Amino acid sequence: MRDLLKKLTEAPGISGFEDEIRNLMMDELEGHVDEMEVDNMGNMIALKKGKEGGKRVMLAAHMDEIGLMIRYIDKNGFIKFSKIGGINDQMLLNQEVTIYTSNGTLTGVIGSKPPHRMKEAERKKVISYEDMFIDIGASDREEAESMVKLGDPIIVNQDFTELGKSLVKGKALDNRVGCAVLIEVMKQAETDATLYGVGTVQEEVGLKGAKTSAFKINPDMAIALDVTISGDHPGIKEDEAPAKAGKGPAIILADASGRGILTHPKVKELLISAADEEGIPYQLEVSEGGTTDASAIHLTREGIPTGVISPPTRYIHTPVSVVNVEDVENAVKLILAVLKRI
Structure with a gap:
């Protein structure tokens, strides 16, 4: 996972200029999925076919970074x-x-x-x-x-660096963390569902790629893969950001005080039960802060049940973001466990 995160963070890709990171992701997925395409907005859509008549599940990780x-x-x-x-x-x-x-x-x-x-x-x-x-x-x-x-x-400019035993530092961990999770899930997934792995564009400037790709795919269910604030360092109160690095990925129950997403009850139940049954560490979060691609996806067409999984990350939206690699790996495990149950 460290090598993949290093490779992804070193690639450039501010909003509207995601070509290099998209090409890197497509190279990683070559041979692991049935189809890949780039849509009119520049989203990468990778398809892994499931059983005929099965559910259609969309995993979305935005490729763009601030710049x-x-x-x-x-x-x-x-x-x-x-x-x-x-x-x-x-x-x-x-x-x-x-x-x-x-x-x-x-x-x-x-x-x-x-x-x-x-x-x-x-x-x-x-x-x-x-x-x-x-x-x-x-x-x-x-x-x-x-x-x-x-x-x-x-x-x-910032170099990717290991900090201690489990932490890594780099630019654009928001959201190359989500991209790494998406790649690993698409490589390893075993599910009856037809799985769409989408690297979305222009999330940081209005969730734009999520809107168009969700409309195109029209899935039965979606999970956005992103990062959330890790509130385990000086200068932030625990009640402001209770998620902590190293305690497992966060399952987001609400963000932007509910103006973003309120996670669908069935999706919430599926995520939590899968984690509990598999013994995967996780945290629950109700956020008053920012939002993710899920906010656009769940309002597409007649509505799409959607959830969010986010490893806690320190110093988001700076060139020196820090994440615990174990949280990223456990996010992969959690999504794989969910997909087995669909």
Whole structure:
């Protein structure tokens, strides 16, 4: 699992630019599924056929990660950028980035006004991304425009690293964790159901790929594979995020205070009973925070019973997210146990 997570996190793929991560996932699944296709939105849909007349089950993991995009180049060759997805400005400053251009990749650094030239009131404020810029070493706008173009995607650089015995750190664990779970389940699944493994696009900017792929597949049941906040570190109260790394994947009962998904009772019962009967560790979560592809899937057509399985992950939406590999492996075990019961 560690090797797969490393491979997935190292691949780029901000929202709308998921080609490389999609190709990697398709390479991993080659020979393990009956069919694969890329739909009009760019979703990867892998099919594993079940028994005739069996249920149709959709597993969805979004491929995209948060990132940046070039929106302006000033006369001195410095780049202004827009944020793609939910990014806290304070994590951007002084980071090294990779810009993906039509001619290959190049490195830049995010800078801003130096603190030595800030007034006292300025030093106490979080610097807005609008006051930052990317330095690619260009001497003027003309040289910069020969190197990059407006709309080029940008990713903050971070290496994949093991922390201690069971933890790993990397960029884009939201949601390459879900992608890794999807790949392993599709490889190992034994079920009477017809199984659709979907790598969705543009989740971070509106659950877009989930909407179109769920409409196309129209499954009898769906499970979204994502991550959730691990509240086991300083600065967060236990009641704000009770899930903890190393205690098993979280079965989400509700997110966004119910404005996202309220897990279908039959799906909830199936997930919990499978975990209990197989002795797979799990946690239950009612979240007031963000949401997942499940929110779009369960409202498709006349409604699709949907659940969410999410390994707890520290520092989500930063380049240094941390997950317990055992939680990821237990998420795979839980979904396989569920599929055997369908």
